Amino acid sequence: MVKLHIGIDDTDSRKAMCTTYVAAIIFEDLLKMGLTPIMRPQLIRLNPNCPYKTRGNAAVALRFSADSGKLKKVKEVVLNRVRELAELECDGTEPGVAFYVGEEMPERLRSFSMSVVRRMVSVGDAFAVASDVGAELYALKGSKGVVGALAAVGMDRIPKKTYELIAYRAKQNWGTFRRVDDNSVIKMDSMTNPWTFDNFDYETNESRITPHTPCPVLLGIRSLDSDMAFYAFSILRILEPVERVLLFETNQATDLHIQKVKIAEIEGETSVSVEGSVADLPRVMPGGHVFFTLKDETGTIQCAAFEPTKSFRNVVRALRPGDRVIVYGGVKSKPGLSLTINLEKIRVIELAKSFHALTPFCSICGKKMKSLGRNKGYRCPKCGNRLSESSKVFVEEQRTLTPGVYTVPPSARRHLSKPLLFEDLGTS
Numbered sequence: 001m002v003k004l005h006i007g008i009d010d011t012d013s014r015k016a017m018c019t020t021y022v023a024a025i026i027f028e029d030l031l032k033m034g035l036t037p038i039m040r041p042q043l044i045r046l047n048p049n050c051p052y053k054t055r056g057n058a059a060v061a062l063r064f065s066a067d068s069g070k071l072k073k074v075k076e077v078v079l080n081r082v083r084e085l086a087e088l089e090c091d092g093t094e095p096g097v098a099f100y101v102g103e104e105m106p107e108r109l110r111s112f113s114m115s116v117v118r119r120m121v122s123v124g125d126a127f128a129v130a131s132d133v134g135a136e137l138y139a140l141k142g143s144k145g146v147v148g149a150l151a152a153v154g155m156d157r158i159p160k161k162t163y164e165l166i167a168y169r170a171k172q173n174w175g176t177f178r179r180v181d182d183n184s185v186i187k188m189d190s191m192t193n194p195w196t197f198d199n200f201d202y203e204t205n206e207s208r209i210t211p212h213t214p215c216p217v218l219l220g221i222r223s224l225d226s227d228m229a230f231y232a233f234s235i236l237r238i239l240e241p242v243e244r245v246l247l248f249e250t251n252q253a254t255d256l257h258i259q260k261v262k263i264a265e266i267e268g269e270t271s272v273s274v275e276g277s278v279a280d281l282p283r284v285m286p287g288g289h290v291f292f293t294l295k296d297e298t299g300t301i302q303c304a305a306f307e308p309t310k311s312f313r314n315v316v317r318a319l320r321p322g323d324r325v326i327v328y329g330g331v332k333s334k335p336g337l338s339l340t341i342n343l344e345k346i347r348v349i350e351l352a353k354s355f356h357a358l359t360p361f362c363s364i365c366g367k368k369m370k371s372l373g374r375n376k377g378y379r380c381p382k383c384g385n386r387l388s389e390s391s392k393v394f395v396e397e398q399r400t401l402t403p404g405v406y407t408v409p410p411s412a413r414r415h416l417s418k419p420l421l422f423e424d425l426g427t428s
């Protein structure tokens with residue numbers, strides 16, 4: 001008997017299919033062939049900043065103990081299923097499959113997987129690593145899917161893993177409205193949260209467990225615990241047939257994509273955490289986006305809370321120069337523009353004292369003075385008395401912000417990002 005690791009990526013398009021569904025079907029195919037799973041199926045989220053990702057940039061891994069005499073047949077079954085189910089006619093879809101047979105996962109392959117979660121990795125790099133460790137890669141159309149497929153194979157140990165229970169729809173319902181009672185989602189959320197998470201967005205009043213694409217997924221329940229995922233599923237009122245249910249182990253909500261860096265080390269299309277201080281007053285831009293500059297001992301960088309982050313922008317707007325913070329987010333590079341961190345989370349460590357300058361009152365008649373222009377002093381509109389600029393009065397601002405961790409609402413959160421509640425559970 002040998003250990004067979006299978007990675008699959010990029011079988012879906014923006015419109016249809018889902019790599020987890022392809023994996024669910026293959027999982028069943030291989031059980032029927034008498035293979036024994038050595039781990040749960042895994043759903044692996046890759047670099048969320050990858051510019052050509054489909055929806056969630058997810059790959060899957062399946063791991064079995066198999067009779068070495070059956071390997072050739074097994075690989076054939078897997079490749080045929082991917083060919084059959086993948087959206088091959090879709091331009092951007094370039095499915096990749098990776099196989100690795102071995103008792104121990106090579107460290108080289110594990111570190112390759114971490115690179116793919118955290119930065120941009122080329123197809124050439126994937127082929128080089130595969131040839132080094134003896135993994136087989138199949139590019140079924142184009143070749144970019146092999147990167148995620150090989151990365152999924154190498155992710156056999158997920159630090160602080162979470163789970164997602166995925167229920168799939170009967171084929172005749174693909175593309176139609178998903179019939180899951182919203183009230184039962186709210187009930188499920190109240191009974192199982194925080195062990196399940198991202199169930200309902202109370203800010204937009206929307207269920208978060210059902211996707212909006214015409215793919216085979218009916219719903220997904222994200223959970224910290226495998227039993228709790230099934231319990232939560234049992235609470236739901238589902239008004240259409242469920243074709244199958246599969247529980248995946250995942251790296252979602254683990255912050256695995258985030259690298260702690262200094263500002264001078266930041267590169268585009270990565271996700272980072274940076275500790276520094278706020279360098280200027282936050283600015284509200286057209287469209288409601290909020291920007292500020294962060295500095296540390298190595299440089300400065302723009303941080304942005306865009307409009308879809310909704311109420312999170314109030315936190316960013318309440319920052320003041322000198323506040324100590326740790327920011328978390330994806331880094332975007334745009335030609336000709338400096339790098340910007342798209343904020344996903346912020347930890348406010350310490351608040352600076354912030355002062356407003358107030359116009360002084362007249363020392364003779366008590367009337368509020370008028371400014372004569374920047375640094376030119378003041379004049380009393382009633383008695384003509386003059387006061388110098390140094391008579392300006394400063395008052396300390398009452399800060400509305402308190403130290404703590406703030407995150408974007410679920411609707412704006414990346415799959416890989418750890419929700420706020422986990423901080424309270426002490427899993428940070």
Ligand SMILES: [Zn+2]
Nearest residue numbers: 362365380383
């Ligand atoms: Zn006066």
